[in-house]
Amino acid sequence: MRNLSLYVHMPFCKRKCPYCDFYSLTDFEDHRRYVDALLLQMEDYAMAASPFTVDTIYIGGGTPTVVSERLLYDLMDGIYRNFKVFLDAETTIEANPATVDLSSLKKYKKMGVNRISFGVQSLSDKELVTLGRLHTAQEAIKSYEMARKAGFDNVSVDLMYGVPGQTVKSFTDTLRRITELDPEHVSVYGLKIEPGTHFDEIKDTLEFPDEDTEFKMYESAIAMLRSRGYAQYEISNFAKPGKECRHNNVYWTLGEYLGIGPGAHSYFNGSRFSFKRDINAFIEAQEQPEADIDIIDENYRISPNERVGEYIMLSLRLTKGIDLREFTKQFGLDFEKMYGELLDAYVDGGFMTRLENGYAFTPKGMYVSNYILSDMLDFDSEIDRNIANGSDR
Numbered sequence: 001m002r003n004l005s006l007y008v009h010m011p012f013c014k015r016k017c018p019y020c021d022f023y024s025l026t027d028f029e030d031h032r033r034y035v036d037a038l039l040l041q042m043e044d045y046a047m048a049a050s051p052f053t054v055d056t057i058y059i060g061g062g063t064p065t066v067v068s069e070r071l072l073y074d075l076m077d078g079i080y081r082n083f084k085v086f087l088d089a090e091t092t093i094e095a096n097p098a099t100v101d102l103s104s105l106k107k108y109k110k111m112g113v114n115r116i117s118f119g120v121q122s123l124s125d126k127e128l129v130t131l132g133r134l135h136t137a138q139e140a141i142k143s144y145e146m147a148r149k150a151g152f153d154n155v156s157v158d159l160m161y162g163v164p165g166q167t168v169k170s171f172t173d174t175l176r177r178i179t180e181l182d183p184e185h186v187s188v189y190g191l192k193i194e195p196g197t198h199f200d201e202i203k204d205t206l207e208f209p210d211e212d213t214e215f216k217m218y219e220s221a222i223a224m225l226r227s228r229g230y231a232q233y234e235i236s237n238f239a240k241p242g243k244e245c246r247h248n249n250v251y252w253t254l255g256e257y258l259g260i261g262p263g264a265h266s267y268f269n270g271s272r273f274s275f276k277r278d279i280n281a282f283i284e285a286q287e288q289p290e291a292d293i294d295i296i297d298e299n300y301r302i303s304p305n306e307r308v309g310e311y312i313m314l315s316l317r318l319t320k321g322i323d324l325r326e327f328t329k330q331f332g333l334d335f336e337k338m339y340g341e342l343l344d345a346y347v348d349g350g351f352m353t354r355l356e357n358g359y360a361f362t363p364k365g366m367y368v369s370n371y372i373l374s375d376m377l378d379f380d381s382e383i384d385r386n387i388a389n390g391s392d393r
């Protein structure tokens, strides 16, 4: 019996944040029709997925919590009808703090969701306005507390650094207040200017913290979270012991996952594939299978060489790094022979540490890991991004 992770994309948001390029729409109202299409796609995969048992479910977006509880219930029901699911599966929903209340949170819990990930981003109201968020700091805290009241004992919070106008002080203040709330998991993302977003258009008018300040923010996050009981286990992810996100760990350890919905990515039965970011084509393809509408964006089998590259890239994202014996066992290759001088240079430069039997990035290396990895691997950065995150990110 093989384990499978399931990702379901909910491409809706109340308002588009100016930095975000996740596939999400603000003007698509027929959520029922969309969820029905998701259910049809799941039915399509049920047979191929029958040798698997689902170990983690991630309902991501967009903002899944803008969809009614009734429809989310139908979605969960569809998952359980079409797939075998472990009793203790980790089931996460992504939530914008502005789109939940106690009653909806209780219903998520009742339908089997046992982990909630809040996009808090910052606890500075000024920064939240800059980020175009729909909630204040106080409202984000209130939603977090409501989740606790609703019975969630596994809560994650997303934060961002490198935000225009942000200082090391305002960022550490956010971190301090967040850790006082005591979530089980914290993700800390460096703001990335994504092509085509509003921030990309106006970037010359925005006052970003300089590189040194941004690195100080990242370093402070690592130190501060560590001192408060959160171990860093990946470039952007920190958790209390045993609370690492099981779903994301599947992406980073080359486990298999099936992504349902437009823009979702999969690594399933040896193939990587993704669906186009087009909700109408997606729905029509499910409703009219005879019309043969092509919704596949990428679809390729992984060559042995690509697998080696993916393994290196994903292992190095993790703080435990790459294990030399494991690498040789999996690929019959010698990592040190492959990268000898390059590794010495990274270690000498303070970007990597030589472990007893492997290599891992230092915080400085993690911070510039994109550059180092593209130096090491001859990889398409778009593919990198997608396999690093599994979904449409």
Ligand SMILES: C[S@@+](CC[C@H](N)C(=O)[O-])C[C@H]1O[C@@H](n2cnc3c(N)ncnc32)[C@H](O)[C@@H]1O
Residues within 6 Å of the ligand: 019, 020, 021, 022, 060, 061, 062, 063, 094, 095, 096, 097, 118, 119, 120, 121, 158, 159, 160, 189, 190, 191, 192, 193, 194
């Ligand atoms: C799908 S959203 C989270 C749920 C919900 N939509 C929300 O925003 O509250 C995923 C996370 O990605 C991060 N993110 C999105 N765009 C980003 C960017 N351009 N740079 C860095 N982080 C980004 C944010 O921290 C966000 O919370």
Ligand code: SF4
Residues within 6 Å of the ligand: 012, 013, 014, 015, 016, 017, 020, 021, 022, 024, 061, 062, 063, 096, 119
């Ligand atoms: S950050 Fe979240 S709420 Fe904002 S546009 Fe992206 S998915 Fe939607």
